[in-house]
Amino acid sequence: MNSYDIAVLAGDGIGPEVVEATLAVLRKVDARHSLGLGFTELRAGAFAYRDTGTDLSDEVFDRARKADAILLGAMGWPGIRHADGTELAPQITLRQRLDLFGGVRPIRAIPGVPLPLVDPRAAKIDFVILRESTEGLFFSKDKGVVTRDQAEETLRMTRGTSLRLARMAFDLAGQRARRLGRSGRVTLVDKANVFRAFAWLRQIFQEVAVDYPEVRHDAAYVDAMALDLIRRPWDFDLLPTENMFGDILSDLAAGLIGGMGFAPSADLGEGHAVFQPSHGTAPDIAGKGKANPTATILSAAMMLEWLAMRDAGDAMAEAAQEIRAAVDAAFSEGLRTADIGGTSGTAEATRAVLSALR
Numbered sequence: 119m120n121s122y123d124i125a126v127l128a129g130d131g132i133g134p135e136v137v138e139a140t141l142a143v144l145r146k147v148d149a150r151h152s153l154g155l156g157f158t159e160l161r162a163g164a165f166a167y168r169d170t171g172t173d174l175s176d177e178v179f180d181r182a183r184k185a186d187a188i189l190l191g192a193m194g195w196p197g198i199r200h201a202d203g204t205e206l207a208p209q210i211t212l213r214q215r216l217d218l219f220g221g222v223r224p225i226r227a228i229p230g231v232p233l234p235l236v237d238p239r240a241a242k243i244d245f246v247i248l249r250e251s252t253e254g255l256f257f258s259k260d261k262g263v264v265t266r267d268q269a270e271e272t273l274r275m276t277r278g279t280s281l282r283l284a285r286m287a288f289d290l291a292g293q294r295a296r297r298l299g300r301s302g303r304v305t306l307v308d309k310a311n312v313f314r315a316f317a318w319l320r321q322i323f324q325e326v327a328v329d330y331p332e333v334r335h336d337a338a339y340v341d342a343m344a345l346d347l348i349r350r351p352w353d354f355d356l357l358p359t360e361n362m363f364g365d366i367l368s369d370l371a372a373g374l375i376g377g378m379g380f381a382p383s384a385d386l387g388e389g390h391a392v393f394q395p396s397h398g399t400a401p402d403i404a405g406k407g408k409a410n411p412t413a414t415i416l417s418a419a420m421m422l423e424w425l426a427m428r429d430a431g432d433a434m435a436e437a438a439q440e441i442r443a444a445v446d447a448a449f450s451e452g453l454r455t456a457d458i459g460g461t462s463g464t465a466e467a468t469r470a471v472l473s474a475l476r
């Protein structure tokens with residue numbers, strides 16, 4: 119039996135709660151399909167920093183780098199900060215050090231989950247934000263220059279990463295088009311009306327679009343997109359964007375499908391990948407058993423799919439599909455987590471998904 123080493127970084131706040139739920143689901147599909155998953159739990163995060171002086175030790179980083187995939191809960195805690203006032207964010211350090219440029223963030227309406235938009239077309243929401251996750255304004259992390267009279271942060275994009283992001287966007291749109299039986303569409307989200315860097319990024323996307331004649335291609339300004347994601351989110355397919363824009367639009371988009379507890383993500387590079395919910399450590403509900411584990415469970419399904427694409431076998435892809443179907447079945451059959459006005463906490467939601475796993 120093959121063996122796949124999954125580094126597990128549960129992190130802070132609700133991170134360990136949603137990871138525990140997800141490991142239960144992964145163990146069940148592993149037993150059924152003999153996937154050969156092995157889990158190595160590692161400590162990193164804001165509380166690790168408080169206790170040990172480092173949020174991501176070299177040893178933990180090295181162990182995670184050598185794993186076949188990394189499953190992450192969430193990290194950071196508002197009360198634990200650097201002297202400059204910023205928070206600990208080892209999840210961002212991981213993206214930068216492992217060159218995980220492609221933040222894939224699917225936004226899909228799960229059948230049965232009440233949606234905030236009253237338009238019945240909201241049930242068809244199914245798009246992906248592709249957040250560039252190593253550059254953009256986040257290039258400036260820990261590099262900002264602040265004096266008494268001025269504060270300056272620098273946005274940077276490189277041609278190499280922008281080309282890889284564009285190709286990833288068109289490849290993903292092509293894969294989705296085949297799976298969903300519809301034509302694919304890539305809409306670059308930028309601010310090319312004001313900034314030269316974004317006009318330059320548009321040109322890079324146009325260069326790459328030539329190689330994908332079967333995928334429609336256009337672009338939109340980020341402010342207009344914020345409006346359109348509320349007005350007509352069902353119209354979009356693949357939305358590549360700069361790091362900071364993707365960070366903000368991801369939360370807005372999660373709001374369309376029930377909240378952060380429903381928004382999974384995968385940070386992909388060429389050799390490594392981190393799978394984690396789009397949400398943070400939710401200090402307001404941490405330790406109360408109320409966290410919705412769905413986003414992390416769906417992130418784990420993305421992890422199995424990614425392993426399958428890297429030759430881990432069809433059983434991984436089948437297990438991923440089963441997890442997604444179980445989540446859909448659980449909510450269709452009445453599961454209502456606390457974040458959508460229900461009474462089910464983390465443990466009950468996990469049990470519902472486990473029992474829906476066919």
Ligand SMILES: NC(=O)c1ccc[n+]([C@@H]2O[C@H](COP(=O)([O-])OP(=O)(O)OC[C@H]3O[C@@H](n4cnc5c(N)ncnc54)[C@H](O)[C@@H]3O)[C@@H](O)[C@H]2O)c1
Nearest residue numbers: 192193194195196209378379397398399400403409410457
């Ligand atoms: N990737 C990460 O690890 C990550 C991402 C974002 C924020 N953070 C950190 O998390 C901390 C809290 O940040 P925040 O409050 O801005 O964002 P957050 O995503 O933690 O919480 C935003 C809101 O969504 C709710 N929420 C989030 N996940 C939920 C879940 N699974 N189930 C039910 N409700 C959920 C929270 O209760 C809160 O009301 C900060 O320290 C921040 O730096 C970490």
